[in-house]
Amino acid sequence: MSEPAPPTAAPAPADATAPFQDTVGDADASAARAAMVDRLMQSGDLSPGAVADALLAMPRQRLIPQAYVRRSAPDETPPRWDLLDWSDPVHRPELLRVLYSGDSVSVQHDGEPLLGRRAGSREGGAMTAMSSVMGMTARLLGQLDLRPGQRVLDVGTGAGVTVAAACRIAGDAGVVTIDRDAHVTAAATVRLAAIGHRPVVVTGDGELGWPERAPYDRVFVSFAVPRVPMALVEQLAQRGVVLMTVGTSSPSWPALAVITKSAAGVVEAELRAEQFGHRAGWGWDRLSLSAAFRQEMSSGDGVTSHGHRPPPPDEAHGMWLALDHLHPGLVRAFGAPGLQIGSPACGSWLRVSVDGNGTSTITASGPRPIREEIQQTAARWKAAGEPAFYRLEFDANGTQWASSGRGRNRLSWQLTDDRPRTTEDSR
Structure with a gap:
């Protein structure tokens, strides 16, 4: 596999426009936007302050004027x-619901150009680019503690929501957003300019950062990685913060890496177990459970x-x-009754019901002892003090360890980057 091309700054397009004023339909969007923000506050994902103000001021129908809705069933092939296109009045009612529902919004199909589409x-x-679920985005932006004048690196431009919020709070001058897809960055340049x-x-590999504007006070990564890209840590300013989702080949149990650098330049990091995280x-290409495998797990015969x-x-x-x-390679069937976990690689599965x-x-x-793996891990986790987060340590050789507890009760593992390039199993 060839190395990625060096990052290049995307030039400002000639057709970037001034901020839009409300037109027919935008008043409805303003009301929908206010309702979305209110829901985020009611759920506890958002608090009054700079992030809430930024989301209230962000006309998503201008930043994301086109979005996809799925018409097929989840397992249909x-x-x-x-x-849908906001410029078409027929599409507007449904697109308004999509944009302000708070759910993730798909914006790119199979790496297509985003500008000039019909x-x-x-x-x-x-789908190859999207805007993440707003509850998670709002929580992470709140944790990032953005402030005016900060230098911010937004890694993974996507639909431009996080970079738009960063610009609103910190000011455009100190904000850099990077994505490896030139179609995504071209569209972001035009659409961000359209809302002012x-x-x-930048078009380039986000895991390498953008050293031309470093150091950064805040770094936000909007996709999951198997280990921390050290280039982003190196480009962090004193008193800076990095947030990113860290995961494995399974999408079921993500973690949030929170990395800080002190005024003396000392790096401290922890891995916080989370319920939700960004996509890979x-x-x-992470593991998944096919419809047939889920059905087997739910009702199949076993011991x-x-x-x-x-x-x-x-x-x-x-x-x-x-x-x-x-014990990597396990996937949880969330939404199924009780606990159901499968191993797509070997076809093993476990179904638990509480009496x-x-x-x-x-x-x-199947051949894999999933129950014993859970029991062994639970015992080690209890001995380590039932941690909800783990220390994240980096050594001079580039090795990364997550750990909790001490001595015989230490629970730890090494973070490795063994990202597969194709689906491991089709089950």
Whole structure:
């Protein structure tokens, strides 16, 4: 595989326009925007302050004037989507709901150019750029503690929501956004200018950062990585903060890496177990459960045994995070009744139901001892003090370790970058 081309700053386009004024439909968008912000506050994902003000001021229908809606069932193949366009009055009611629902918004199909597209249907392929779920984005922007005058690096431009918020709070002059897809950066340059923002927009590998404007007070990565890209840490200013999702080949148990650099230049980091995280970045095709495999896990025959101690609850995010790293290759079937976990690589699965007497019934199939892996990890996690976060340590050789506890009770694992380039299994 060839090395990525050196990053290049995207030039400002000639057709960048002044900020839009409300036209027909924009008043409705303003009301929908206010309602979305109110929902985020009610859920606890957003607090009054700079981030809330930025989201209230962000006309998403101008920043994301086109978006996809899926018309096929989740497991239907080939998948089918419709591209909606705000310039078409017929599309506006549905697009308004999509943009301000708070859900993720798909904006690019199979790496296509984003500018000059015609609305209509698409079939097959996959979505390759999106705006993340707003609850998660709002929480992370709040944790980032953006302030006026800060230098901000937004890694993974996507639909431009986080960079627009950073510009609103910190000011355009200190903000850089980078994405490896030239179609994404070209569209972001035009659409950010259309709502009055002109940050530096760069086409390049975000994991390498953008040293030309370093150091940065804040670095925000909007895609998941298997380990921390050290270039981003090196480009962090004193008293700076980096936030990014760290995960494995499984999407089920993400973590948030929080990295700080003190006034003396000392780097400290921790890995916080989270319920939700960003999707995998470019070149990382993570595991999934097919419809047939989920059906087998839900109702298939296996070896059933009774009277087991129930596994740790879903809220024990630190335990499940440890399981994901110590015993990789497992995927949780969220939304299924009870606990259902499968190993797509070998076809093994586990189904757990809690009995009325406080014990659980377990049905398992396949060669992998998933129940024993959970038990062993739970015991080590309890001995380490049931941590919800882990120290993240970097050594001079580039090795990265997550750990908690001391001595015999230490629970730890090494972060490695073994991103597969193709789907590991089609189950």
